[in-house]
Amino acid sequence: MGRFLVHICCAPDALYFLERFRQDNPGSELIGFFYDPNIHPYEEYKLRLIETQRTCNRLGIKLIEGEYNVEGWLGAVKGLEHEPERGERCSVCFDLRLQRSAQLAKELGCEGFTTTLLMSPKKKFQQLKESGEKTASQYGVRFIAPDYRKGGGTQEMFRLTKENELYQQDYCGCIYGLFKQKEGEIFWDLVSFSGRRPGSKEESLFIKTLRVKVEELKLPVKEFEIPFLGWKLLEGGVWVNNKAIPSIVVPYSQPIRGKVRADVERVVGDTLYLNKQFVRIILTDSLKDCPLEEIPAHTSPTFRVPKEYKGLLLENRIEVRLNAEFVPEKTRVLLIGKEEAENLIGVPADTLQDGRGYKEEEVSKLIEKSAKDIAEGKTSIILLGAHSLGRVGQRYFEEITGRKIDRVLDYP
Structure with missing residues (x-):
């Protein structure tokens, strides 16, 4: 029995790690802490945060969001911009995030803290362990460093990520890692357009945020990811x-x-x-x-x-x-309800170039209003990604399910 703070870097690393840590510490209270000012750009940060929230909701774990102090992070790693991954810049980054985690753990009366970064195959386990133990000695809070990658843990992490339809990022998080890991293909990761254009992080965030709402209502939900041009x-x-x-x-x-x-x-x-x-x-x-x-x-x-x-x-x-x-892009379709429902209603998840599209609260109200019919299998609502570019999401859904959507709402 006890209370532990778990620093969380992203949902894929967190789900398996939290399940295993809870098994190893039965009866203990776990508190999640999303403190990741290294993540860039902000849209990527929000996308990883909402998926972390969904993971913590699933496990019944309280989540605290830390400060998004990207300027402070940039100042801390100044001069280390060209360091390789797993090098000195990563050590400074670990120190900064784990120091804040240790500080909060002490404030909350936790007997120890840990981090889901230990689960990441892109990070050096020993480097993380040394950073955590150094920080623990400074704050007088125990650092726990379980190695859950062993014994097929990494493979189980990937399986759970796919099974739970979690957003899987394609770089570690910081802008320098983005340059190193994606080389010349980073331009579109750094550009943000107004609204929610097809295949954008904003479109994914819209869908993922509404999924959290749907899961809180305990309605059936299924997500599809679709490649398109x-x-x-x-x-x-x-x-x-x-x-x-x-x-x-x-x-x-x-x-x-x-x-x-x-x-x-x-x-x-x-x-x-x-x-x-x-x-x-x-x-x-x-x-x-x-x-x-x-x-x-x-x-x-x-x-x-x-x-x-x-x-x-x-x-x-x-x-x-x-x-x-x-x-080449990826978009999403979110099925709220059952495939075999009597009535299928489609809602565009993207926005047009002039900004027209449905607001999150408008779709949320539609879901709440239809919740009883959705639960009873009478109606399903489908959020359609990349709808403005040739009905990409609608075409994929109708092809993969063999069902025709009865009505798709027009853009407002």
Whole structure:
């Protein structure tokens, strides 16, 4: 019997570690402490935090969130930016996080503390143990360093992560580890767009946060992860006489080489075809983004522009710029309820380029309102990732389950 503080770095490392630690300390109270100011960017931090909360909820363990003092962390490791993984920078990082953990353990009257970092195959066990024992001697609190990786522990950790559909990060956490571990593929990890674009961390966080709500209501839930070809817009616009014309780039438009100055050579209905680089301009009644029902067969650079600018576009030379990338992505679908439910209702989990989409509280209220029907198997609500890019989540769900979604809510 006793009380122990467990510093938690992420949900995959935590689940198996906490189960084993509880078995080794029956009847003891465990308190989770998520103190990880090293994690970058902030969206990644929030995603790991919400999955840690879900893991602690599952095990009935209280979780305390520490301060996200990223500036303090950067100051602590200054001068060690180019250290290799498992080197001196990691030692300083361990010291900082475990010192705060030991301090809190003492404040809470714990007889000892430990860390789920001991579970990570990417970390040196002895390096962690030395950091923990050094910190323990400073604060007068015992550090426990069980090696749960042995005897198939690492394999069991991976199995539980998959079984519980936990978010599995692809780098340790800090910005320097991100550079080292992903080399030239880090740009999109460091860029954040407004809203919840398809395949983004914000979209995943939206789905994962609502999953916590669903599990608190004790409703059945199943999560699917889906690979797809994403599209990222970096820059795009239309100009006439050096003045910007209101426009929206249509998704899956391919990039343009430099600045293009062109004239309209063909008009078909509300579409203007320019005489360079396959550029098209679609004239619309109002300037708002529209979800793609299908992934386009061709990727001509395409812009939406209000109809009121038609005359200006026809009478003048047009300048257009477009920089975008096609990127392999992953999105998610969250089934709230049973596959065989009578009524299937789909809700887009992403947002359009103009920011339109459902708020977390709106979907939460819909789930609460439908909770009785969901529990009885009458209704299921499906959160659909990457819906605006050709209904990716919907298509996958209908293919994998053989069920057709009865109604998908329109973007607000």
